[in-house]
Amino acid sequence: MATSIDVSDVNIYYGDFKAVEGVNMTIKARSVTAFIGPSGCGKSTFLRTLNRMHEVIPGARVEGKIVLQGQDMYAPSVDPVAVRRQVGMVFQRANPFPTMSIYENVLAGNRLNNKRLKKSEADTIVERSLKGANLWNEVKDRLNKPGMGLSGGQQQRLCIARAIAVQPQVLLMDEPCSALDPISTSAIEDLIHELKSTYTIVIVTHNMQQAARVSDETGFFNLKATGEPGHLVEFNSTEKMFTNPDNEATEAYISGRFG
Amino acid sequence: MLAPLRFERGPRMSTQQKTAGALQHARLPGWAPGVVLTGSAAFGGLVWLLSGNVAFGVAGLILAFLIAMPLWATLVEGRRAGVDRAVTAMVWSAFGVILIPLVWLIWLTVSKGIEAINMEFLTYSMRSVVGDEQGGLYHALLGTLIVTGIAALISVPIGIFAAIYLIEYGRGTKLSKAITFLVDVMTGIPSIVAGLFAFALFALVFGPGRFGLAGGIALSLLMVPTVVRATEEMLKLVPDDLREASYALGVSKWRTIAKVVLPTSIGGIVTGVVLAIARVIGETAPLLVASGFTNNVNTNPVDGPMMTLPVFIYTQYTQATEKGALYAWGGALTLIVIVMLLNLVARIIGKIYAPKTGH
Ligand SMILES: Nc1ncnc2c1ncn2[C@@H]1O[C@H](COP(=O)(O)OP(=O)(O)O)[C@@H](O)[C@H]1O
Ligand SMILES: [Mg+2]
Numbered sequence: 217m218a219t220s221i222d223v224s225d226v227n228i229y230y231g232d233f234k235a236v237e238g239v240n241m242t243i244k245a246r247s248v249t250a251f252i253g254p255s256g257c258g259k260s261t262f263l264r265t266l267n268r269m270h271e272v273i274p275g276a277r278v279e280g281k282i283v284l285q286g287q288d289m290y291a292p293s294v295d296p297v298a299v300r301r302q303v304g305m306v307f308q309r310a311n312p313f314p315t316m317s318i319y320e321n322v323l324a325g326n327r328l329n330n331k332r333l334k335k336s337e338a339d340t341i342v343e344r345s346l347k348g349a350n351l352w353n354e355v356k357d358r359l360n361k362p363g364m365g366l367s368g369g370q371q372q373r374l375c376i377a378r379a380i381a382v383q384p385q386v387l388l389m390d391e392p393c394s395a396l397d398p399i400s401t402s403a404i405e406d407l408i409h410e411l412k413s414t415y416t417i418v419i420v421t422h423n424m425q426q427a428a429r430v431s432d433e434t435g436f437f438n439l440k441a442t443g444e445p446g447h448l449v450e451f452n453s454t455e456k457m458f459t460n461p462d463n464e465a466t467e468a469y470i471s472g473r474f475g
Numbered sequence: 476m477l478a479p480l481r482f483e484r485g486p487r488m489s490t491q492q493k494t495a496g497a498l499q500h501a502r503l504p505g506w507a508p509g510v511v512l513t514g515s516a517a518f519g520g521l522v523w524l525l526s527g528n529v530a531f532g533v534a535g536l537i538l539a540f541l542i543a544m545p546l547w548a549t550l551v552e553g554r555r556a557g558v559d560r561a562v563t564a565m566v567w568s569a570f571g572v573i574l575i576p577l578v579w580l581i582w583l584t585v586s587k588g589i590e591a592i593n594m595e596f597l598t599y600s601m602r603s604v605v606g607d608e609q610g611g612l613y614h615a616l617l618g619t620l621i622v623t624g625i626a627a628l629i630s631v632p633i634g635i636f637a638a639i640y641l642i643e644y645g646r647g648t649k650l651s652k653a654i655t656f657l658v659d660v661m662t663g664i665p666s667i668v669a670g671l672f673a674f675a676l677f678a679l680v681f682g683p684g685r686f687g688l689a690g691g692i693a694l695s696l697l698m699v700p701t702v703v704r705a706t707e708e709m710l711k712l713v714p715d716d717l718r719e720a721s722y723a724l725g726v727s728k729w730r731t732i733a734k735v736v737l738p739t740s741i742g743g744i745v746t747g748v749v750l751a752i753a754r755v756i757g758e759t760a761p762l763l764v765a766s767g768f769t770n771n772v773n774t775n776p777v778d779g780p781m782m783t784l785p786v787f788i789y790t791q792y793t794q795a796t797e798k799g800a801l802y803a804w805g806g807a808l809t810l811i812v813i814v815m816l817l818n819l820v821a822r823i824i825g826k827i828y829a830p831k832t833g834h
Contacts, residue, residue, distance in 0.1 A: 267723065269719065269722060269723060272718075272719065272722055274646060274647060297722075297725055297726070297727050298725070299725075300722060300723055300724070300725040301724075301725030302725075304723060304724070305719075305723035307716065307719065307720065307723075309716060311714075311716040311717060311719070311720045312720075313717060313720065313721075313735060313739075314717075314739060314830030315735075315738045315739055315828075315830050324721070324724060325724035325725065325726070327734075328721060328724065328726040328730055328731070328734050328735065329724075329725065329726055329730065330730070364830070375720070378720075378724065379723070379724070382724060382725065
């Protein structure tokens with residue numbers, strides 16, 4: 217089910233402002249790829265170009281090629297909505313739909329697209345997704361309660377369940393643990409480990425230990441100077457990045473000498 | 476043995492307040508505002524008796540409270556607390572003053588209007604009613620419901636769709652700026668001008684005449700800007716997080732609007748719509764011009780004049796008879812009850828659709 221992503225010569229703009237420049241990388245299928253780097257270097261911006269969420273912002277545009285399953289997702293004939301069905305996303309702030317119950321939140325991807333589901337099918341999807349997000353045991357007795365009533369960590373796992381309920385190929389996560397306590401964080405890290413057997417996962421994190429713990433490959437983004445576009449400094453296996461990086465700046469950042 | 480610990484609190488600690496950095500200060504007891512209020516009320520009553528004018532009495536009460544409360548607080552609690560009490564007293568006085576006309580108006584309308592209201596009053600029209608015979612406002616009640624219904628039917632979809640365009644599609648574009656400007660201009664249209672416009676419009680097309688439909692159109696001109704503004708505000712309150720969450724699930728933009736944005740804000744939108752209806756339901760001038768006046772029941776909005784409650788109140792009042800005045804009060808009470816029912820409905824709908832927090 218999972219697929220790799222090929223990124224070549226991607227430049228990303230907000231209106232006239234070039235936020236990210238010249239990114240090339242290959243994101244491997246069934247692995248976890250982490251992006252690290254100082255604030256404002258364009259990690260979120262780049263992540264959002266991987267499912268065409270970037271263009272939701274007025275004036276925002278992308279140059280270059282991003283190939284998913286042999287097709288350039290930025291080709292003119294590609295419908296961004298179709299791309300987003302293949303590439304799901306979990307945001308920094310948990311954002312369950314406030315008008316919906318836990319059950320409805322998990323089914324949102326199907327229901328909002330007017331997919332007709334039998335009750336039994338719907339139940340199966342909800343149970344499978346919530347189990348997939350390690351949330352089933354905590355909520356199985358209150359599926360009809362509002363999603364907003366859960367704790368922050370549970371809400372984030374609900375959002376993960378909602379994202380995997382539509383069975384995407386790729387799952388993007390933008391600092392999914394930055395608002396969570398250590399216990400919820402470790403629950404989500406465990407979950408990422410399990411999910412990678414099924415999905416291609418790309419995660420942005422501020423936490424170097426987290427990148428080292430969960431990812432197979434790591435990309436380090438940096439800014440040459442403030443006001444300059446961000447760029448990809450180094451992209452390597454996580455092990456190499458954290459022991460013997462090719463680039464001095466990477467080593468300096470990882471060892472905490474700047475950033 | 477341990478010496479018994481003694482906790483002292485409140486005014487008894489006042490001996491310690493001189494020590495620098497003491498956290499405890501003398502405080503007025505909780506009943507102090509009540510005492511001051513009672514005293515001020517007594518003072519106000521005295522002013523009322525002496526001047527024979529209730530307005531002076533109320534002014535005396537408020538003034539006495541505004542002076543006495545901060546003064547006492549300053550003396551006992553210090554300057555900062557005195558300022559705090561002064562501002563608190565002013566806020567409460569403003570609230571009280573604003574309440575006076577409201578309560579008064581409702582009291583007056585209910586007490587006078589209730590005498591007019593009975594089964595006949597609500598079910599008879601004024602057709603061939605002469606002298607002191609029993610008449611009623613059935614024709615006007617029906618007309619108001621029809622005319623306002625037409626206005627709502629026209630302006631709710633237009634207003635909501637315009638607001639959706641402005642917030643979801645046209646942010647920052649020239650067209651949306653132009654629409655926002657025109658909506659602002661529309662807000663300022665005097666209601667009689669809206670009535671004249673509707674009348675002229677129908678006169679051009681069908682020849683001069685007054686209809687319920689023309690009244691509905693006149694009211695919708697007044698309603699549209701309110702609905703647009705209220706809906707815009709509610710749509711702005713929906714966080715972008717939710718729109719993005721929906722897009723990220725591969726949901727198209729219009730489905731996101733229809734199934735995420737609107738349901739999240741529907742409570743506020745309904746409240747705004749109902750307030751817009753309540754705002755126009757009492758309009759008199761445009762209805763007098765556009766849908767005219769009749770003593771008969773007329774349920775056809777495109778054939779002949781249609782009576783409405785505000786016009787009924789106006790015509791009864793201009794009769795300058797005792798019965799006319801009584802009927803005017805009765806009509807006013809009916810109108811207020813309708814507006815209150817509308818508000819109640821809006822609140823219930825708002826409650827039902829309010830986003831559920833689960834707390
Ligand atoms: N909506 C936006 N409009 C304009 N500029 C933006 C927007 N979002 C981010 N940027 C800019 O793009 C750059 C990269 O931001 P971001 O991707 O959020 O960085 P990171 O996630 O690495 O902290 C920053 O300079 C930021 O100011
Ligand atoms: Mg970010």
